[in-house]
Amino acid sequence: MDLKNIRWDLSDLGRIENIDSEIKKIRKLTKNIENYRKDFNEDISSKKFLKILNEVEDLMIMLSKIASLVHLEFYKNTNEPKFHSLVSKMDSLGAEVSNKLMFISIEFKKFSEKNAKRLIEEIPSHRHHLRRMWELKKYTLSEEVEKVINLKDVTGINTLNSLYSVFTSGFTYEFEGEIINQEQLLKYVKDIDPKKRERAYQLLLNKYKDNKNVISIIYSNVVSNWKTEMELRGYKSPISIRNIANDLEDKDIDALFRAFEKNAIIFHDYFNLKTKVLGIKKLRRYDLYAPISKINKEFNFNQAKGIILDSFSDFKEFKEIANGLLKDHVDSEIKKGKRGGAFCHGSSQKVRPFIMLSYNGDLKSMETLAHELGHGIHYSLSSKNNIYAYDAVLPMAETASTFCETIWLEYMKKKFPDIKKDLAFIEFDGAYASIARQLNFVIFEKKAHELIKNNGSSEDIEKLYFDLLKKHFGDSVELNDLFRHEYLYIPHIFETPFYCYAYGFGLLLALSLYKKYLEDNNFKKEILKIFESGSNDSPRNILKKAGIEMNEEFWQKGFDYLKSLIKELK
Numbered sequence: 166m167d168l169k170n171i172r173w174d175l176s177d178l179g180r181i182e183n184i185d186s187e188i189k190k191i192r193k194l195t196k197n198i199e200n201y202r203k204d205f206n207e208d209i210s211s212k213k214f215l216k217i218l219n220e221v222e223d224l225m226i227m228l229s230k231i232a233s234l235v236h237l238e239f240y241k242n243t244n245e246p247k248f249h250s251l252v253s254k255m256d257s258l259g260a261e262v263s264n265k266l267m268f269i270s271i272e273f274k275k276f277s278e279k280n281a282k283r284l285i286e287e288i289p290s291h292r293h294h295l296r297r298m299w300e301l302k303k304y305t306l307s308e309e310v311e312k313v314i315n316l317k318d319v320t321g322i323n324t325l326n327s328l329y330s331v332f333t334s335g336f337t338y339e340f341e342g343e344i345i346n347q348e349q350l351l352k353y354v355k356d357i358d359p360k361k362r363e364r365a366y367q368l369l370l371n372k373y374k375d376n377k378n379v380i381s382i383i384y385s386n387v388v389s390n391w392k393t394e395m396e397l398r399g400y401k402s403p404i405s406i407r408n409i410a411n412d413l414e415d416k417d418i419d420a421l422f423r424a425f426e427k428n429a430i431i432f433h434d435y436f437n438l439k440t441k442v443l444g445i446k447k448l449r450r451y452d453l454y455a456p457i458s459k460i461n462k463e464f465n466f467n468q469a470k471g472i473i474l475d476s477f478s479d480f481k482e483f484k485e486i487a488n489g490l491l492k493d494h495v496d497s498e499i500k501k502g503k504r505g506g507a508f509c510h511g512s513s514q515k516v517r518p519f520i521m522l523s524y525n526g527d528l529k530s531m532e533t534l535a536h537e538l539g540h541g542i543h544y545s546l547s548s549k550n551n552i553y554a555y556d557a558v559l560p561m562a563e564t565a566s567t568f569c570e571t572i573w574l575e576y577m578k579k580k581f582p583d584i585k586k587d588l589a590f591i592e593f594d595g596a597y598a599s600i601a602r603q604l605n606f607v608i609f610e611k612k613a614h615e616l617i618k619n620n621g622s623s624e625d626i627e628k629l630y631f632d633l634l635k636k637h638f639g640d641s642v643e644l645n646d647l648f649r650h651e652y653l654y655i656p657h658i659f660e661t662p663f664y665c666y667a668y669g670f671g672l673l674l675a676l677s678l679y680k681k682y683l684e685d686n687n688f689k690k691e692i693l694k695i696f697e698s699g700s701n702d703s704p705r706n707i708l709k710k711a712g713i714e715m716n717e718e719f720w721q722k723g724f725d726y727l728k729s730l731i732k733e734l735k
């Protein structure tokens with residue numbers, strides 16, 4: 166089928182030919198800001214301070230434009246050496262600028278409480294950003310030490326992370342006589358043929374098992390590095406580092422995990438139901454994402470675009486923004502050398518976001534497009550903020566995307582009643598993968614960090630992972646021993662420890678918002694406000710303004726929505 170895929174137009178970000186002159190301008194601006202250093206003290210007037218913040222903002226917008234341009238060109242052409250060197254050029258420019266301007270946050274944190282509070286009060290447009298900077302003071306080390314950490318990270322933890330990604334992305338698999346990469350292999354875990362699903366998992370996990378000596382060393386060093394920073398900076402626990410970075414309190418996340426524990430049975434019920442629908446005796450771990458039947462529907466890009474825009478009909482603003490992005494800021498073509506996966510990239514509030522995917526015409530592809538458009542809608546709505554509040558914190562960032570996915574799925578069920586049941590199972594498979602699976606990774610991480618601190622071996626870690634999996638699935642799923650190596654292939658636990666709960670947080674929040682919207686159409690306004698807030702306040706306060714208290718009962722609403730979906734499936 167002619168997929169009618171489209172390409173993006175990156176001209177809003179500038180031109181590659183002009184990079185060197187842009188870099189010159191950026192260095193000049195950086196120098197100007199550095200000159201403020203001599204009279205940057207706690208008696209500074211709020212007017213002068215705001216002027217500096219605004220100049221830094223202009224600089225950040227310029228820098229993010231060229232950095233985005235280079236990275237997006239690179240993702241489109243990963244096999245062109247020209248872009249490799251440009252990417253490292255941008256990375257070092259970023260480190261250089263951030264080191265030179267680091268004095269602002271370091272010095273600000275040294276101000277007396279009285280003066281810091283005066284500035285925070287007198288600059289309302291930056292209130293949350295400054296307040297947060299002030300609160301992070303207790304975790305900040307001296308400027309010299311911070312600089313050394315920055316520089317040593319380049320050859321330390323950053324190199325470990327690149328090593329993991331370069332090493333594992335080089336893995337290839339021989340599947341049915343063909344040599345394929347991991348992304349291609351993972352498609353088969355959702356295949357209609359049970360043998361193919363089993364084979365795909367076995368190839369994948371055996372590859373990681375065969376390389377576990379290298380990968381587990383990387384993991385234990387990533388964890389040790391995390392612990393060193395935790396101790397140096399005085400964080401309470403390993404997960405606190407992530408919570409604080411997410412602008413959340415430990416108690417917010419504890420409540421989420423408590424609610425999850427109480428509701429784990431929902432997923433067991435679901436697997437038991439799926440076992441029945443598939444007509445098998447026992448659901449094997451290999452069958453977790455098995456489709457319940459073969460869907461032969463295909464959609465070209467124009468059709469997918471039309472369906473998604475129609476599904477947003479009740480949300481005028483969403484529809485308008487998505488339509489705009491689909492004109493020139495989406496790249497959907499399938500191309501050799503293009504980075505795998507899909508993403509939405511927000512450069513700064515001054516440029517509309519960009520979306521990349523490889524659209525192949527199936528339902529999953531359309532779902533991905535709806536998801537990424539959700540991110541694009543979120544960025545666009547929050548572009549009213551300044552650059553410091555433009556990006557939502559990670560857990561909130563997955564809310565708009567999964568919210569849009571939910572709207573799309575519900576619309577699809579109505580539009581295509583013949584595949585309604587399939588869609589409902591796809592929806593629940595997705596909910597399992599985003600909520601239960603991801604939260605279980607974090608439960609594992611908490612214990613693994615403790616275990617490695619106490620000199621646990623890689624065998625201990627495997628055992629821990631496997632024991633948690635057994636508990637996670639209970640009697641509802643038959644586990645193969647190979648899955649003890651599964652943790653080795655989860656990039657997030659290497660690259661961004663404790664990140665995974667953001668997926669559960671985002672989807673549960675999205676489901677609760679959706680439930681409230683179904684009960685009261687007027688709640689739409691509050692949803693828009695949440696997305697418009699970006700990170701101009703903490704998630705707790707942003708939600709409070711929409712009448713939501715982030716506690717265990719609130720998380721329960723998301724789980725209740727899932728329970729209602731199971732009823733629908735029965």
Ligand SMILES: [Zn+2]
Nearest residue numbers: 536540563566
């Ligand atoms: Zn996402």
